[in-house]
Amino acid sequence: MSVFKGLKPILYGGHEVWPLLEGGKGVAATNHMSSGAWAAAGGIGTVSAVNADSYDADGQAIPQLYPQKTRRERHEQLIRYAIDGAVEQVRRAYEVASGRGAININVLWEMGGAQAVLEGVLEKTRGLVTGVTCGAGMPYKLAEIAGRFNVNYLPIVSSGRAFRALWKRAYHKVSHLMAAVVYEDPWLAGGHNGLSNAEDPRKPEDPYPRVKALRDTMRAEGVSDEVPIVMAGGVWFLREWNDWIDNPELGSIAFQFGTRPLLTEESPIPLAWKDHLRTLEPGDVLLHRFSPTGFFSSAVRNPFLRNLEARSHRQIPYSKVEAGEHTVQLDVGGRGKNFWVAPADLERAREWVAAGYVHALRTPDDTVVFVTTEERDTIRVDQADCMGCLSHCSFSAWKDHDDFSTGRLADPRSFCIQKTLQDIAHGGDVQENLMFAGHAAYRFKQDPFYSNNFTPTVKQLVDRILTGD
Numbered sequence: 001m002s003v004f005k006g007l008k009p010i011l012y013g014g015h016e017v018w019p020l021l022e023g024g025k026g027v028a029a030t031n032h033m034s035s036g037a038w039a040a041a042g043g044i045g046t047v048s049a050v051n052a053d054s055y056d057a058d059g060q061a062i063p064q065l066y067p068q069k070t071r072r073e074r075h076e077q078l079i080r081y082a083i084d085g086a087v088e089q090v091r092r093a094y095e096v097a098s099g100r101g102a103i104n105i106n107v108l109w110e111m112g113g114a115q116a117v118l119e120g121v122l123e124k125t126r127g128l129v130t131g132v133t134c135g136a137g138m139p140y141k142l143a144e145i146a147g148r149f150n151v152n153y154l155p156i157v158s159s160g161r162a163f164r165a166l167w168k169r170a171y172h173k174v175s176h177l178m179a180a181v182v183y184e185d186p187w188l189a190g191g192h193n194g195l196s197n198a199e200d201p202r203k204p205e206d207p208y209p210r211v212k213a214l215r216d217t218m219r220a221e222g223v224s225d226e227v228p229i230v231m232a233g234g235v236w237f238l239r240e241w242n243d244w245i246d247n248p249e250l251g252s253i254a255f256q257f258g259t260r261p262l263l264t265e266e267s268p269i270p271l272a273w274k275d276h277l278r279t280l281e282p283g284d285v286l287l288h289r290f291s292p293t294g295f296f297s298s299a300v301r302n303p304f305l306r307n308l309e310a311r312s313h314r315q316i317p318y319s320k321v322e323a324g325e326h327t328v329q330l331d332v333g334g335r336g337k338n339f340w341v342a343p344a345d346l347e348r349a350r351e352w353v354a355a356g357y358v359h360a361l362r363t364p365d366d367t368v369v370f371v372t373t374e375e376r377d378t379i380r381v382d383q384a385d386c387m388g389c390l391s392h393c394s395f396s397a398w399k400d401h402d403d404f405s406t407g408r409l410a411d412p413r414s415f416c417i418q419k420t421l422q423d424i425a426h427g428g429d430v431q432e433n434l435m436f437a438g439h440a441a442y443r444f445k446q447d448p449f450y451s452n453n454f455t456p457t458v459k460q461l462v463d464r465i466l467t468g469d
Contacts, residue, residue, distance in 0.1 A: 004245075006242070012044065018466065020255055020466075021046060021104070021230055024048045027052075028048070028053050028061075029262070029269055029436065031048070031268040032047065032091075033096065033266040034264065034458060035093045036094070036095065036103070037458035037459065038101065038458050039093065039102055040097045041101065044131075047090050047093050048105075049089075049107045051082050051085060052082070052085035052088070054085040072388070072404060074386070074388060075387060075388030078112060078388060078418075082113070082121075083124070086121045087125055090105060090128050090129055094128045105121060107133075108135065109135065114139075118145055130151065132151060133156055133182055135157070139166075141170070143170050151177070153177055153179070154181065156184050157214070158193070159210065159214070160216065160218075163181060164217050168221075175223070180229070181229050183230065183231055185231075186233075187205070187287065188233040188234030188298075188440065189258065189439075190233075190259055201296060207231065207233075208243075218251075226252055227252065232256035232258065234440050235255050237469055238255065238466075257465065259437055260465075261461065262277060262437070263278070264455065264456055264457060265456070265457045265458070269424075270424075270426075276300070276430050278445055284301055284442060285298055285437050285439045286301040286305055286309075290312070290414055290415065291414065292390060292393045292414040292417050293393075293417070298437065298439060299435055300435040302432075302433075304433055304435075308413070308415065311412075314369055314370040314371075315368065316345035316349060316368060317341070319340050319366070320340070322340050323340065326341055330349060332353040332358075333368065334360050352370040358372065359372070359375075361412040362412075363411055363412060364394070364411055369413055371412065383410050385419075388400055388404075389417065390417070392406055394414050395417075396416075
């Protein structure tokens with residue numbers, strides 16, 4: 001096998017590894033088989049520590065059930081599941097790797113009980129985990145926790161500004177364990193994306209100047225060029241990143257692959273999910289803001305996502321008193337609600353009700369959305385069953401600390417993310433669940449490597465990536 005020109009191993013955790021990271025994809029979409037195989041191929045495998053599966057005596061995944069009466073009790077159960085599952089996945093991945101490559105874990109700082117989960121996993125996997133990747137928020141405490149357990153940490157950021165804030169507040173105190181900085185493209189990566197309020201979701205920016213700005217920021221803070229920046233989001237062929245490798249402007253560069261490892265023999269996602277990936281066209285992955293985290297998020301635009309789009313379109317503003325354009329009372333969608341709306345919106349609401357969307361549900365933004373009886377009932381049950389999987393959840397108004405409430409109205413335009421991710425990962429309908437993917441997923445259909453329904457092993461995929469393809 002010929003290795004793409006300029007690509008050299010890096011030193012990580014005391015071992016030489018290829019500068020190729022497996023993206024740590026959420027609930028059960030990356031497990032010990034995929035991450036262990038990635039490490040065995042000489043790269044850095046990543047076990048997702050976001051509600052990972054644990055197993056019974058027969059090797060079957062243990063269903064994560066929450067019979068507890070209160071949300072706080074269910075949240076405590078979720079933390080126990082998360083620690084048990086991630087520990088099991090790390091131990092198995094380490095065995096699969098057989099001493100080659102390295103094993104990281106990935107956590108979302110915005111997941112419920114993130115600090116307790118991370119500490120619980122690291123306590124029980126000493127010597128097995130080389131590093132922790134962490135994003136979806138501003139994880140200031142990541143460096144402190146890494147220092148306590150003497151593991152590397154790799155913060156995930158989407159701008160030099162975000163890195164500077166983390167560095168100034170906390171990371172400079174544990175600089176020796178910051179093994180890399182992951183730049184996650186906020187327009188192209190799958191899962192949750194770090195778009196700031198100053199950035200337009202409809203106008204993707206070239207990653208090169210943004211990564212150069214990140215490197216300039218790191219240099220200004222005294223961080224060595226030997227600390228790699230990991231390019232994540234939109235990476236497919238390394239030959240397309242030729243100008244990034246051995247580029248003195250950028251310093252050491254590594255690459256993260258999140259979407260391509262989904263379609264491998266070892267990938268734990270169900271066959272229906274894998275098959276659907278082969279059918280995608282450009283534009284079939286949507287950057288949306290329906291996630292209960294409040295972050296932008298990228299997922300396949302299937303009927304599940306289209307329904308959320310349609311629900312958000314069936315939305316009108318209201319006021320509790322007659323004011324401005326709000327000159328008529330809403331007379332459909334529910335009884336006893338003193339809602340004043342614009343005349344044109346009243347006509348739209350009547351049309352929606354006539355079409356079967358007979359319930360008007362309030363949102364935190366002084367609007368109402370119109371849903372069917374079935375949708376309303378599902379929303380209410382899912383909100384009531386919340387197990388606190390996020391530190392702040394807009395869908396259920398849960399918060400994992402202080403008074404355990406965000407203080408805002410629960411938002412019916414969102415959904416229970418734990419429910420849908422668990423369902424799709426364990427064989428649920430790929431059309432009626434959230435299906436994460438990066439925006440380059442359409443390339444499965446175009447790349448000749450996957451022709452004739454070929455599904456590579458992780459080793460075959462890594463070998464292929466190393467050639468530049």
